[in-house]
Amino acid sequence: MKTDDLVAMLATGAAPAPRRAAGRRLALAVLAGVPLSFAILLTEYGVRRDLVQAMFWPMFWVKVLFPLCIAAAAFVAVQRLARPGVPVRRAWIGIAVPLLVVWVLAAMSWFNAPPEERMPLLMGESWRICAVSIGLMALPVFAAALVALRGLAPTRPALAGAAAGGLAGGVGAAVYALHCMELTAPFLAVWYVSGIAVPVVLGAVLGPRLLRW
């Protein structure tokens, strides 16, 4: 087929294209994934019993909001990475700032604590299951975001996959925070961040394989 014929074929009967498809489809992916994450939380884990009481503790809100901030910035990053030729710019900073804040809080609480209390601050009661659980909670949004990305056009698939992982990991960690009893900054700085890193790494590995177009 000659190029002119191809042009004619593509133009014939071309319907109007959907607008702002990247943002809309990724938002749909989040909307589809979050209820599933909650379903995993409620069936496999359960909400912490003192949830209402916990809402009066600042550290509880740090635990919920820092992953949500990461998720929001990762959303901006991934919807930009899904469109050819759009630079990511400040969204990277939006991902880095909540991380830095939690790490600074963690360092402060670590060095203010007497040496024998430091390891309990870091390990808490549940370090073994934290990262894996966050990864599990992240799975629905992660899968939905990859499906959405397959219908878009990421030209840097590893980065796009990683950003989708950051979005899913942030959402997963915020949902898991409703179950988790830990309230120390060192615990968040290591185990929550590791949990968020699980889908990020997975996305960076799967991106080049799944997101070709």
Added chain:
Amino acid sequence: MSDAEAALRSLFLRGLAGDAAAYREFLQKLSAHLRAFLGKRLFGWPDEVEDLVQECLLAMHNQRHTYQSDQPLTAWVHAIARYKMIDLLRAKSAREALHDPLDDDLAVFAESAIDASDARRDIGGLLQTLPERQRLPIVHVKLEGLSVAETASLTGMSESAVKVGIHRGLKALAARLRSKTP
């Protein structure tokens, strides 16, 4: 903003809104720009240029919903052309690592450039390999110019199945072009 950017962008935006004539003019002008852009960068493989022009056009058509009007069109087009070119070069280097390099030297007079502007891969032929539910909607709507409703009554498919068939068929064509890189 360059003149070409402004002219192409306004045609493209009209095309995105459903103006087929503007969209056709856009694709025509775009293909000339792509030919020059890729020709300059693939001077070692003149035969690949037209194939890649077609692959880029199909990709840009399939991904046109990822363009937003707040973005320079040049950046969008360049990013897609570059992505497709790197894809081709990567496939080539993987393949040519297996070749005896002497083959290419001996073949120096084997081909002439007269029909260099013909694509070597035939999209029309690839179209025949698509399943019927994708091929028929493309043939009737995109090649014969029937409406979606006419195609639906002709083939017995529902109108939405016709639209989905076109959409998926063009995506499948793009995927086949990619795997058939010579």
